[in-house]
Amino acid sequence: MVRTRPLKVALLGCGVVGSQVARLMTTHADDLAARIGAPVELAGVAVRRLGKDREGVPPELVTTDAAGLVARGDIDVVLELIGGIEPARTLINSAFEHGASVVTANKALLAQEGPALHAAAEKHAADLYFEASVAGAIPLLRPLRESLAGDKVNRVLGIVNGTTNFILDRMESTGAGYGEALQEASALGYAEADPTADVEGFDAAAKAAILAGIAFHSRVGLDDVHREGITEITAADVAGARQMGCTVKLLAICERAEDGRSVTARVHPAMIPLSHPLAGVREAYNAVFVEAEAAGRLMFYGPGAGGVPTASAVLGDLVAACRNKRGGGLGPGESAYARLPVSPMGEVVTRYHISLDVADKPGVLAQCAMVFADHGVSIDTVRQTGKDGEAKLVVVTHRASDAALGATVEALRRLDTVHGVASTMRVEGE
Template identity: 70%
Template sequence: MKQTPGKKLRVALLGCGVVGSQVIRLMREQADDLAARVGAPLELAGVAVRRPGRARDVDVDPELITTDAEALVTRDDVDIVVEVIGGIEPARSLILAAMNSGKSVVTANKALLAEDGATIHRAARDNSVDLYFEAAVAGAIPLIRPLRESLAGDHVHRVLGIVNGTTNYILDKMDSSGASFSDALEEAQALGYAEADPTADVEGFDAAAKAAILAGIAFHSRVTAADVHREGITEITATDVASAKAMGYVIKLLAICARSEDGRSFGVRVHPAMIPRTHPLAGVREAYNAVFVEAESAGQLMFYGAGAGGAPTASAVLGDIVAVARNRLAGTRGPEESTYADLTVHPVGETVTRYHVSLDVADKPGVLARVADMFAKQDVSIQTVRQEGLGADAQLVLVTHRASDAALSATIDGLRELDIVRDVVSVMRVEGEDAS
């Protein structure tokens, strides 16, 4: 690309943690390449941090460090603001201040985009600046750009994937070693795959934010985290994992954005589910991410890679910086938020899938008949049923055909009232099978 003489693009960085320090390192190490690809040099204009004295993974010129993020994002000599602080505030205020000052923004902030993306996108449009956020979903895996641009001529039916590395690490560990949830979590924490407070990951909040962003782009509608049905993995037991394994399944935390059959609404949900071991997502190990996209013409696409980590996330941020920088040089902007379709998010009760249900039942004749009758009353058809254990330890394990979440819930409520059902041990969705 031709160099624009004299012009350089100045980048302000908000946050200098795991991702921010890698962004600085890469901007420095790849300066010549980036300049050639952009058409002008990129220069670090300043780095806003909370604790300037803190030890960092990268050397930063002390003169670039500031605690006054607000002043930095509105400075006249800044072209692009990169936000890698995370969380809602002060990130939102800083991004809005930057945009109102005419800066383009690159962010990795899934929580903010899922909670209040509308405000941020509107500010980008009103100020004619760019908003790029490839790093907000699935780390280094190019997913936002393919969905927003490559599939812009197609009709997406479903996005289904593993978008949280921490929970995948934990579930993979439970599956491979038989560990309990708490032991697997502890190991993930020791290895840096899980935070000291793991709530955002293990309760599915992180995956739900990503699901909201993906659904909004895939279905050209506005989706917030509140629209996402969310269940975490904290109640998954070693027994659940072993039982899934025995049946040829593995348990994964899935994010699923699926259009309804009439195409006029869609559902967004994050929950653990059993998938067949032969499904490509079953082979996604450790902290990796993988996402399936099913589109009308393209068919089934899969994207796989590192979903988190400093360098992979920084790679996605850098890609966005190059795009935004090229746009600024050309006096143009990338694609805006697209919400024209304005589809409704349907309640989780309308979700249709298969279920795996384990029941502790009394050791009496006629138990199966009464259990089966309860499923039949709600029109939930049973595909397989088998008894595990004997006598007082007997469990009934049932797998249903496709049924609505509402019908299944009513069935479970009914089962709980039967005197012969001592306990509903587990209820889990089964995904990734074509069989109905």
């Protein structure tokens, strides 16, 4: 190989993912150089605190001055792995201003500030790569951005958060309640000390915004995504799904409207049939279905988090950014030409599984059925069990607007014969 100037890389963050990136850059240095056509040199590693032994990272490269590192002027690519909005946003913009391309795994920042970051990259003729921001090691964004660039994507449906999938899988396989399953996830390192971002759906919602924006060539922000978490899911909900031949998953669903004039993006728990491929995604794995007009149904599956898997995606982007630096080209930027509006959740057409605690006496079923009819919601199946004056009524609806279904549930709550709405859950995948 002809000797050429090394490409200099600045690493921001040396935690679970960053430390693995640094290690792999060292152990795979020869292969990376061969694939890029030039050596890659780790020029600096920015951390919050000094004094910690970081295996494989020369101490002289470690600094707490992240701003100074990205502003050096000789950095070719900045790897942003610190997360959060600030200082990540400022550091990325500084990297662009000083001539560097950026690789990031920062889903929260991309979901909130994606258009501004893409505009800054374009202004300074730099690359912005972010494969690691969604689904860890799974090659997903690049196929959407590049391989399917000539196709029309109509739907993206998937499991994009490993923590919640592990919890729901444990509830399914062991009969555990939510709290018990969360404790196990924490003990095994699948859940953070504060699991709110995962279990309340914020993490998945950020990923859904990114996926929808790419898939539909339109700007979709975090505020556009309907979000519900799994904290209210009970062992009874999981058992009820099993009786229907279903399982419960936290799904990210991005869809193009049937008339093609708008899109929706949502994250919420849903029942899916055991026959659906996503039903078999266990533990902390991720899987995403992409439905395209010409390509048909594609499924992407693999580890969605963890230091080594995520580092794999980061290094893939690093290779692409370095090749572009060496060759003088640029990768794909933002594609938002379609400008499709995002419809509210109420306009989504879906199905509901509704569990009601009702009085066990004649006429209750007819009274409830009238409420469904008054709101234009058709009933698919009904199951009723009763004992000692109390009964459980389980209704599964046909497809209707989410607004109509929500109004139906609220009307049912007001009936004297309905003692409580035990649970409501959407049904998908049929």
